């Protein structure tokens with residue numbers, strides 16, 4: 001391995017699945033004597049190169065079907081890449097598909113031993129950890145029941161508990177945790193955080209921007225089986241959001257081309273200016289900001305509304321206002337309406353922020369939505385605080 005701290009090294013990995021599809025009756029009549037099925041190749045991963053360094057937490061993000069779970073399975077050696085290679089070091093524990101590694105006819109107890117053995121633990125080691133595993137899972141009442149009678153939540157509780165008790169160097173977690181109930185999810189998050197403190201390495205698939213932002217040091221953003229961003233969580237999530245947005249626009253354009261009905265309004269521009277009207281994207285806390293929004297009304301839309309909110313790149317809602325809340329009547333159109341939101345003092349903590357805008361009709365129908373119309377960052381003059389609001393607090397000893 002090139003780097004001494006690299007725990008996984010993925011080199012030129014591609015994964016092809018062969019899809020066998022039944023032919024239609026017509027195809028079968030035309031090709032009598034040949035196979036009843038045809039075969040399609042499908043590349044779920046393409047030319048992936050990445051390294052995972054020891055002690056880091058990497059989030060795999062992307063739209064449905066982009067290849068996240070396939071990549072995690074390739075990292076975990078559950079499936080082999082078609083081309084390329086994956087080098088890994090240390091003990092690995094993987095929590096991938098629900099119930100994978102569990103034998104349906106065995107009890108929870110028997111599966112703990114089987115699973116722990118598959119993850120490289122001796123019987124004596126498992127004996128030592130057994131009580132802790134069952135205790136963490138919270139399903140002691142059912143430990144001698146065959147797992148085929150378990151609910152999906154019970155499966156995950158036991159599987160996660162085994163995975164975190166086998167002393168892994170690398171823990172792989174797919175979205176399965178989402179099926180556990182909230183107290184268990186919280187318990188899993190606490191465990192993942194304690195793993196991070198112990199310097200273990202984690203790779204996880206998540207659809208939750210908040211979770212990725214909170215847990216990960218780095219993200220691999222996959223699109224159509226390729227890693228298109230390998231960078232900090234804000235960067236990965238921003239790229240993911242932008243790709244959702246451009247997909248949405250493309251779909252809308254295609255629908256528009258197909259359908260005789262046209263959109264009634266389009267948000268065409270979101271601008272950020274300072275008090276003097278100069279375009280800006282970097283502010284100091286406490287400075288003013290003017291957000292200008294152009295909405296092109298393609299027809300008369302009486303009573304339409306405009307909402308503007310400020311979010312973090314991870315989608316945390318920070319502030320919002322609307323023409324409705326401000327009791328502001330908007331021009332009915334047709335034509336371009338320009339609306340300005342004037343913020344006298346931006347009281348945000350340091351970091352990046354995005355402007356989200358939505359226009360809607362009086363009956364609540366969305367006329368247009370732009371999740372990331374503009375981006376800006378805030379810099380604090382001091383390093384006295386963290387968080388999304390700037391409260392200018394001070395600390396002193398009072399006793």
Ligand SMILES: Nc1ncnc2c1ncn2[C@@H]1O[C@H](COP(=O)(O)OP(=O)(O)OP(=O)(O)O)[C@@H](O)[C@H]1O
Nearest residue numbers: 017018019044062063064065066067068069070071
């Ligand atoms: N065993 C398989 N045989 C054929 N195709 C497969 C197989 N496993 C996955 N695929 C296909 O590979 C693509 C990537 O799947 P994968 O499960 O990795 O996506 P994902 O990003 O994890 O999606 P999701 O967010 O929906 O879980 C999909 O189009 C999927 O249908």
